[in-house]
Amino acid sequence: MIxxxxxxxxxPLLFAAIMLFFPKNLLMQRTIAVAGASLTFIAALxxxxxxxxxxxxxxxxxNWDAPFGITxxxxxxxxxxxLSASLITLFVVFYSFQTxxxxxxxxxxxxxxxxxxxxxxxxxxTGDIFNLFxxxxxxxxxxxxxIVHGGEKPxxxxxxxxxxxxxxxxxxxxxxxxxxxxxxxxxNMADLAVKIPQIEQTGILTVIAVxxxxxxxxxxxxxxxxxxxxxxxxxxxxxxxxxxxALLTKVGVYAIMRTYTLFFTMNTDVTHQLLAAIAILTILxxxxxxxxxxxxxxxxxxxxxxxVGVILFGVSQMNEAGIDGAIFYLVHDxxxxxxxFFLVGIVAAIFGTSNLREMGGLIKTYPVxxxxxxxxxxxxxGIPPLSGFPGKLLIIQGGFEGENxxxxxxxxxxxxxxxxxxxxxxxxxxxxxxxxxxxxxxSAYYQMFIPxxxxxxxxxxxxVGAELFMPLISGAGDVLLNPSIYIDxxxxx
Amino acid sequence: MEIIMSVAxxxxxxxxxxxxxxxxxxxxxxxxxxxxxxxHLLILTMGGLGGTAPPVVAEGVGIGDxxxxxxxALILTxxxxxxxxxxxxxxxxxxxxxxxxxxxxxxxxGIEDLD
Numbered sequence: 001m002i003x004x005x006x007x008x009x010x011x012p013l014l015f016a017a018i019m020l021f022f023p024k025n026l027l028m029q030r031t032i033a034v035a036g037a038s039l040t041f042i043a044a045l046x047x048x049x050x051x052x053x054x055x056x057x058x059x060x061x062x063n064w065d066a067p068f069g070i071t072x073x074x075x076x077x078x079x080x081x082x083l084s085a086s087l088i089t090l091f092v093v094f095y096s097f098q099t100x101x102x103x104x105x106x107x108x109x110x111x112x113x114x115x116x117x118x119x120x121x122x123x124x125x126t127g128d129i130f131n132l133f134x135x136x137x138x139x140x141x142x143x144x145x146x147i148v149h150g151g152e153k154p155x156x157x158x159x160x161x162x163x164x165x166x167x168x169x170x171x172x173x174x175x176x177x178x179x180x181x182x183x184x185x186x187x188n189m190a191d192l193a194v195k196i197p198q199i200e201q202t203g204i205l206t207v208i209a210v211x212x213x214x215x216x217x218x219x220x221x222x223x224x225x226x227x228x229x230x231x232x233x234x235x236x237x238x239x240x241x242x243x244x245x246a247l248l249t250k251v252g253v254y255a256i257m258r259t260y261t262l263f264f265t266m267n268t269d270v271t272h273q274l275l276a277a278i279a280i281l282t283i284l285x286x287x288x289x290x291x292x293x294x295x296x297x298x299x300x301x302x303x304x305x306x307x308v309g310v311i312l313f314g315v316s317q318m319n320e321a322g323i324d325g326a327i328f329y330l331v332h333d334x335x336x337x338x339x340x341f342f343l344v345g346i347v348a349a350i351f352g353t354s355n356l357r358e359m360g361g362l363i364k365t366y367p368v369x370x371x372x373x374x375x376x377x378x379x380x381x382g383i384p385p386l387s388g389f390p391g392k393l394l395i396i397q398g399g400f401e402g403e404n405x406x407x408x409x410x411x412x413x414x415x416x417x418x419x420x421x422x423x424x425x426x427x428x429x430x431x432x433x434x435x436x437x438x439x440x441x442x443s444a445y446y447q448m449f450i451p452x453x454x455x456x457x458x459x460x461x462x463x464v465g466a467e468l469f470m471p472l473i474s475g476a477g478d479v480l481l482n483p484s485i486y487i488d489x490x491x492x493x
Numbered sequence: 494m495e496i497i498m499s500v501a502x503x504x505x506x507x508x509x510x511x512x513x514x515x516x517x518x519x520x521x522x523x524x525x526x527x528x529x530x531x532x533h534l535l536i537l538t539m540g541g542l543g544g545t546a547p548p549v550v551a552e553g554v555g556i557g558d559x560x561x562x563x564x565x566a567l568i569l570t571x572x573x574x575x576x577x578x579x580x581x582x583x584x585x586x587x588x589x590x591x592x593x594x595x596x597x598x599x600x601x602x603g604i605e606d607l608d
Contacts, residue, residue, distance in 0.1 A: 130567055137574045144581060148588075156589040157601045160518070163582055167525045168513070170578070174532035174571050181564070182539035 004050055005057045005074035007043035008082045008121040012036050012089075016114035023108050030097060033110035037090040040117065044083040051079045052472065056479065056489035058127065066491045067191040073127035073490050076476035077327060081124045081254055084334045087458075088246045089117045091451045095342055096239040098447040099349070104150050104237075112149065113243065116142035123251045127490055129180065130187045132255060133173050136219070140166050143248060146240045147232065158235035165228040169218035176211040183208065190490035193263040193483045202266040209264035209271045213256065213278075220252025222312065223281040226305050230289060233301050238345030241297065245304050246338040250330060253308055257315050257326065261480040268318060276316035276404050280411075282309030287414050290421035294356040296344045296429070299421050300337070303380065306418055307333040313407050314395035322398025324477040328469070329391030335459045336380050336387065340422075342452035343373045347429050349448070352438045356425065361434025369449065370430040372456050377426060379459050381419035387463030390470075498538040505531030518586045518596040522579065529575035533568045540564030 015036030022028055051057055051074055058073040060066055074082075093113065100109060119139025126132050144166075148159040181187055183204055184195045196205060214225070221229045229249075233241055256275070264271055286305030293299055311333065314326030346369060348354040350362065363370040375386070382388030392415065399408030462469065479485050505527050512524030544560030590596050 130570070134570060134574070137578070141577065141581070144578075144585075148585060151588060151592065153592055156585070156592050160585060160589055160601065163578075163585060164513070164521060164525065167575075167578055167582070168528065170574075171525075171528040171532045174529070175535050177567070178532070178536040178539040178564075181536070181567075182541075187563075187567075 002050070002057060003059060004043070004047050005059060005072055005079075005125055008040050008047065008086060009072075009118055009125060011040045011043055012114040012117040012121070015039075016111040016118070019111045019114070020108065023111075024106055026102065026105055029105060029110050030093075033093045033114065034090070036114050037086060037093050037117070040121070041083070041086040041090055044079065044086045044121075047074060048076075048079050048083055048472075051076055052475070056486055058490045058492075067186055067188045070131055071127035071188055071190070071490055072125050072131075073190070073486065074125050075479040075486060075489075076472060077257070077479060078124040078254075080327070080331055080472060080476055081250070081334075082121050084331050085117065085120045085124070085247055085250075088334060088338045088455075089113060089243070091338060091342075091455050092239050092243045092246075094451040095242070095345075095448060098444045099345060100237060100239050101150075107149070108145075109149060112142050112145045115139075116146065116243065116247070118142075120247050120251055124254060127189050128187055129189055129192070129259075130177055133170070133177060136173070136251070137170065139248070139251065140170070143244065146243070147236050149236065149240065152235075155235045158232045161228055162232040165218060169215055172211065172218075173215040176208060176215055179204075179208050179211065188490070189258070189262055190487045193487050194491070196263045196266060199266075205264070206267045206270050209260070209267070210274065212259055212264070213271070213275065216252045216255040216259070217278070218252070219249065220256060220308050220312070221249050221282075221305050222308060223278045223285055226282065226285065226308075229305065230298060230301050233304075234297055238297075238341055238348065241301075242338045242341035242345070245301065245341055246334045249304055249308055250334055253311050253330060256312060257330075257480065260315060261318070261323070262483045262486060265318075265483075272316045272318060276313055276407055279309045279311075279313035279316060280407050282306070282312070283410060283414050284309075287417045287421070291417060294428075295354050296348060296356060296425050297341075297354045299425060300340050300344055303340070303418060303421065304337060306414065307337070310392065310395060310411055313404070313411065314391075314398055317395075317398040317402040317404065318481075319398050319401050320474075320477060320481060321394045321401055323480050324470075324473050325391050325394025325396075325398055327391075327476050327480075328466070328473045329388070329395060331473075332379075332387040332391050332459065332462060335455060335462065336376060339376045339452060339455045339459060340380060342448070342455065343369070343376055344425070346445070346448050346452065347373070347425075350437050350440055351429070351435070356428040359429040359435060360432035361430070362437075363430040364434060365437070368453075370426070372449075372453055373430070374423075374426055375460065376456050377419070377422035379456075379463060380422055382415055383419075385460075385464050387459045387466075389463060390466040494542050495538060498534060498542065502531050502534050502538065505534065516597050516599055518590070518598065521598070522582050522586060525582065526575070526579055529571070529579075533571055533575075536564045536567050536571070 060069040122135035289302035379386035396408040509528035548562040
């Protein structure tokens with residue numbers, strides 16, 4: 001037994017707790033936030049090496065054996081997501097120095113960010129469905145704080161709706177857990193995967209599976225349940241938006257991936273076909289939004305919804321190509337969403353508005369920013385050498401191999417719409433007649449631009465060096481496709 | 494007993510939905526409180542009612558007599574969380590009422606954000 005997998009949860013918790021003692025000391029806040037996020041990232045790297053060589057790691061807290069105690073389990077999928085989440089948090093902390101404002105920094109901004117990381121990493125690592133609820137609440141509590149942080153009027157107004165939606169989905173989560181417990185008598189995910197195939201009445205389990213889809217769908221923003229996302233994410237400032245866009249919906253996606261591959265496999269005709277149909281509808285709804293708005297933030301926000309649909313379509317195919325593609329696309333999307341929000345934040349800061357109609361001609365004054373944005377936009381749409389391509393290719397291949405070739409066709413067609421929606425930002429903001437801009441000091445600009453540039457370089461590396469990452473991705477896919485690996489590791493049978 | 498519990502849970506959910514559909518913010522918050530209470534009672538009921546002996550091995554107690562401790566642990570966690578969220582919601586509602594000057598959800602639409 002090794003406790004290494006608990007470090008990405010404990011380190012940010014410890015550092016955030018330390019930071020609570022002196023909120024006014026700006027230098028200490030920044031230093032400790034960077035130290036906490038980097039240590040988490042390093043711990044995640046060690047964990048990745050450990051999981052790669054030794055297989056799935058599991059810890060039962062208090063040494064109670066698996067079905068009784070609380071289990072934390074880390075397979076390749078969860079450690080990859082923990083790694084990306086920690087990396088993005090680190091970059092968000094760097095990016096926040098210039099953009100979030102001293103007032104916000106002095107009122108517990110960095111502790112909230114690290115507490116959010118605690119919840120996200122915990123949700124990725126936990127092996128117990130009730131504990132998943134607890135970690136969801138940890139990350140939601142920090143997200144409530146971040147979304148209202150600063151207390152501007154639109155923030156207050158939107159956070160009430162955000163809070164209400166999440167309180168309702170949490171109550172549904174508790175109810176769904178109660179039903180699952182009454183049917184199976186266990187809440188440990190590995191134990192559920194053993195017990196669910198033994199139950200003969202699959203009808204009630206299908207109902208519970210759909211109920212979980214609704215609960216996680218609220219978090220992941222799938223088709224009918226994404227209504228809260230665009231306006232809620234629009235309210236907070238850009239660094240918080242980048243953090244939310246990169247991490248929060250992905251936790252819901254991860255939960256759907258985990259539950260729908262590990263134990264809700266008793267009636268795939270109903271549940272996975274439903275998931276595929278919803279995924280396609282999610283993509284279409286996101287495309288409508290991304291093309292409808294003339295606002296840079298809104299366009300990228302709707303692209304979050306599109307990506308969720310693409311990933312879930314890959315998951316719903318339940319074959320190797322689809323699952324591997326979904327995992328690759330999930331990691332890619334976390335990185336690229338953070339980058340795009342960073343870059344859009346710089347553009348919005350330069351123009352002083354996020355309305356596309358009031359922008360123009362930035363390529364003359366900020367050429368490097370323009371080309372970086374174009375690379376990120378191509379990466380999002382999946383232009384071949386960049387990071388969106390391998391994942392999307394595998395997902396589409398999975399759709400053609402499975403029964404849902406029409407879904408793959410929709411994804412292919414909507415890739416063009418995604419490209420159109422982001423290139424529109426490029427055309428409006430960088431081309432055309434120059435308009436009056438807000439002068440940005442050199443140091444402020446570089447403090448915003450350099451983290452974005454490094455993150456773009458990382459996404460390009462992920463895309464170009466996809467062959468390097470494929471062993472990790474397919475290893476993660478193996479665990480999802482063969483739940484017995486996960487079950488054996490946790491229950492030690 | 495299970496029937497009574499089911500009716501009670503259903504009534505709590507019904508009342509919660511009714512309250513959450515109203516305009517006033519404070520009614521909505523009370524609705525969310527009722528909703529989480531309904532969910533907690535659901536866990537208690539789903540764990541199986543009727544066990545009376547504490548979950549400690551003792552002489553003369555059959556397997557069916559033990560109470561299931563897990564739902565109680567789950568409820569305890571869920572209650573604490575819903576308590577924290579409700580108190581946060583109340584503070585948020587108060588601040589929003591101060592800033593926005595209304596507690597009517599109809600007047601809280603994000604009109605100026607629309608392009």
